[in-house]
Amino acid sequence: MKNHAGPPLLTRAEFASAFRLTNRTITNMVRDGMPIAGGIGTKNDPHCFDLYDSVLWMLNREAVKRTGKRVFTGFNYE
DSSP states (O other): OOOOSSSOEEEHHHHHHHHTOOHHHHHHHHHTTOOOOBOOSSSSSOOEEEHHHHHHHHHHHHHHHHHSSOOOOOOOOO
16 A cells, blocks of 8 residues: 555555464454554455554553553654
């Protein structure tokens, strides 16, 4: 997927490949709250993922599993 002025956007396949995840894992992560940058998840309008927000979400999810609390609230793009 083409990048825009902000953080890189990845398709589901690109995101899965970058992190060696399966489609099922991506589906479960979306169900669990991973942010979607665009698309409605259909063949003609697939999801795309903001690399930074998605990685931040994954890191926070792991931190919450260990500590029970969120450790970082996000990036400021200003």
